[in-house]
Amino acid sequence: MVLMMLKDRVAFITGSGRGIGQAIAQLFAKEGAAVFLTARTEKELASVAAEIESGGGRAGYITADLSRDADCTQVVAAARAKFGHIDILVNNAGHYGPVVPVEDYPLADFDKVIAVHLRAAFLLSKLVLPEMYARQYGVILNISSLSAKAAYAWGSAYAAAKAGMLGLTRVTAAEGARKGVRVNAICPGPVTETKMSKELDALLAKKMGVNEEEQLAGFLNGLLQGRAQTAEEIARAALFLCSEQSSAMTGQSINVDGGVAFY
Ligand SMILES: NC(=O)c1ccc[n+]([C@@H]2O[C@H](COP(=O)([O-])OP(=O)(O)OC[C@H]3O[C@@H](n4cnc5c(N)ncnc54)[C@H](OP(=O)(O)O)[C@@H]3O)[C@@H](O)[C@H]2O)c1
Incomplete structure (x- = not known):
């Protein structure tokens, strides 16, 4: 008998209409989780959910712009309405933003990039943690980036947001460690x-x-x-960090970058 790694878990994965988030949702569903999806593009969400359901999995979705606070609140409520509770939160949604030097970076774009990566990860964590603490179980995975650890020109807001997510990961891990909640991050390369x-x-x-x-x-x-790296390779690391296979790991950032960052 093959044992499913996320049997009966409920996973809420942001930015899951395509790319890395889609690969995570599909793999988690295959491993027995009910997956709740969100992004701005309904067509992509509907197609991922349909594919999961046609493979015998359970999926739900709602559109949201996670740079908006009200949308973050709404998606958590929608995930709970669909599946009752949230065991696993994967903060994956995001965009790169302008490719310009600091002196030319528009402030409004800086705020938007920080909002979708860092502020949304913070707010969604804030919204799911009380329930996780009450149930003495939860996993949060933040999708950061090699950009948090290396220095690439022209992506200041993105790098700042991704580095901020690592700080958030460690502090949330410290707060949740004795309340049944683990918090880790993945830093994918390209x-x-x-x-x-x-x-x-x-x-x-x-x-x-x-x-x-x-x-x-x-x-x-x-x-x-x-x-x-492939989206599937990132998803496999995500599965490890969101399953009991990594039960003693918290506050970590795991590089899945083919060998670039070494800390
Ligand atoms: N690809 C890489 O090389 C790489 C490397 C390191 C880290 N990452 C990180 O991996 C994550 C996924 O990126 P990806 O490469 O898979 O890119 P992608 O294919 O463009 O996927 C991004 C996802 O995030 C959603 N999203 C973007 N802005 C959003 C918003 N304001 N509100 C809600 N959802 C939003 C997108 O959907 P909508 O546009 O429909 O909203 C989409 O589903 C990102 O956090 C990215 O920074 C990627």
């Missing part, structure tokens, strides 16, 4: 198949005056493995 990554590559290539393939090849060559 997952080049996703919309965000493709758009970023195109912008970087344009700025550097090289073609996209050259830009990407140069970057990937700096990784020990010399290749991109």
